[in-house]
Each structure stands twice: as C-alpha cells, then as structure tokens.
Amino acid sequence: MSSIVHLEEITPGMVLAAPILNRYGQTLLTTGVVIDEKHLLMFKTWGIKHVTIDGEAKKSETSPEISEDLLNLARNHIKKRMLWNELSEIENDLFSAAVERIIDFYATNDLEADND
C-alpha cells in the first residue's frame, strides 16, 4: 500500500509509489525512484508539497508524549456524544483517530470543564 507524505516528513530512502509531474504534466521522477537528499532540494524548488510513497509513513519521532489523563479526558469527551457502545474494529480505529484530533483541537482546560 502507499501513503501521502508531506514535504517535511519525507526522508531519504523512501520510494515513490506514484510519478511526480511538473506544471506542464511532464514526468520529473518516475514510480520506483528511491528518494535522496538531492531530490528533497528539488521538491522545494518545484514547489511540491506532497508525494506518494510506498508503505506506511512513520509518524514523526519527535511528537510529544501524551499523558494517560489527557487521553482519558478526550475519550470520555467523545464517548459522551456517541449514541452507541459496541464498536467494530473499523469503528475503534475511527474512535482512536478522533481522540488524536480532539486532543489537538481542544486545550486541556476545555476538556476538563467538560467532565464536571
């Protein structure tokens, strides 16, 4: 499978899963090219923001640790709004994605007030 990766998260060694075209529709780099430092510079010059690479994109190593408390606040915030309890596998995945989003979206204060 392939995933879309933002310019800032591209690292050398990633393999292109789709060709990169210029503004005239001409192919600049073909599928299968292994990205190196030179290519990264070219992407910036061409104004390319996203590329499709093979495999799963790793999440940034530098993202901060999220406390268990904050995770639970977010989980409860969402559960209160849900009209059902038994979640299937894909629904659990949706729920986990929502927890991430809610943590980003709300300041901690708002989540705490919500739990009164």
Next chain:
Amino acid sequence: MINIEKRIYDAIEDVPTLPTIYSVLSDTLVSPNANAADIAHLISTDQSASLKVLKVVNSPIYHLSSRIESISLAVLHLGFNEIRNIILALSVINLFSKKKIISSFRPVDFWKHSIGVGVITRYIGNALQVSRPENYFLSGILHDVGKLVLYENFGDQYERVLQYSEERKCLIIEAEKEILGIDHTTAGAILAEKWKLSESVYRVIKHHHNCSESDEKDILLAAVHVSNIAARMFEFGFAGDDFVPKPNPAAWDILKLPTHFFTKSIDVLTASYDEAVNSVLNCN
C-alpha cells in the same frame, strides 16, 4: 406529494436559480465542441471562483503530486465534471451565505461540517480508487442542503427545532420531524429534483442518514454516510446537534476500508479540512 412537501416544492420556485457561471458551464460541457481550453477560459473569467477552485484542487485529498497553477491543468488532471462540481459546491455555499441568519443556526459552522464531510468523502473515494470520483466532494458538501431549505422556509420555527434537539438530547432529524413534520433529507431531495442534480447526488441527499437503500455498488452513499459520522466525531463544524449516531454496518461492508485507515489518515484529513475551510469560507 403530501401537503407539506408540495409547499416546499412550490417555495423553491422562489430561490434564485444557480449562479450564471454554473449554468453556462453546464451548457458548454454538454456541447459536442467543448474543449479544455474553452472551459478553462470560461472559469477564469470569474477570478474569485478560479482562485477558490485552485486552492481546493491543490489540497492533499486530490492526491496530485505536483501543484496545479491553472484552471486548464486542473481540468486536465481531474476532468471537466470534477471541476464543474467544485464550482457548483462553491456556488451553493455562496448563494446561501447571502441569506438572513437566525441566531442559533450558525451558518459558518454548518458549512464547516458540510466541507468536512466533502473532504472525508473525497478522500475515501480516492483511497478506494473509485472509477468516477467526481461526485464525491460535491455530494459531501451538499448532503445536508435540506437543512438550508427548511431554515429558508420555516425561519423562526427552525430555531425551535434546534432548541428541541438540545432540550430533548436528540438528533436534529428527529426534532425536524417532530416540530416541522418534514426532515432535511426529504427537503433536500426536493431541491435536488428542482435543480436537476445527478441521480447519485439525489440519492446521497435523500438516504445519507440511514444508508438503508444502498446496494453493493453504492460506494458513494456508503462513503457519505460514514464521512458524516466521522466529521461529527472529529467535530469538523456543527451539524445541528451534538451527537454521533451509530453507523449502519452495511456501509462498512460496502467500503471495506483497510485496518487503521482513520488513524493513518487523520493528519491529512485535518490538514485538508483546515485548508478547504480557509479557501472556501475565507476564515479559520
């Protein structure tokens, strides 16, 4: 048609017709002589529409590896129908934005929800590599258009609908049926008929809530159904009530999304949603 539906049908006569650019574009597109350059030229004459279209197509949900700088290229990469549909979506938003506002309706948040559903639906269509993706963004944006029809036609009573939904802690669709005797899926379907929108968009507007009429092939309807639920869970805008309804399991069966689909996509979805809201609504 029962009385209330007839009242809505007749009332829509009063809604101004779709902006000129959309009708001219539609006519041009069905002409056998239409070519990409003509279409591009036509769209480019509307500066603000062009800018918004370009912002939308450069969003990650369209999965294009390089930046699109002109309408001609946008038409080349995504096809006439997709570009026309983006313009229709923008036109509808623009049209309804000029109407009066009742205090609790929150039109900006309504559009944010609709844009959120449009973004997620298009992303799913992309991920599943559907053969006809051009209705995905549009269907997502228009799925709740019936709420605007009701709000236009029932004014203050729609305020009562919103209050009822909050007091009784029920979904907006239940409150609409209780207070008005008609819900937004029916009202929206009437508008879709009046405006001669495509069959697939009509079906989405009418059935997105339960997704009960879908069959094996109705990927678009299943996609909008789950995207509506996802947008509510992610709190992309406000849908009229503060709940996340249970998805119809049949929709998941039709889509067959890979495991971890949402956790892997949430960053791109949020970024695309933020970008789309900024370009389309010119606000945060």
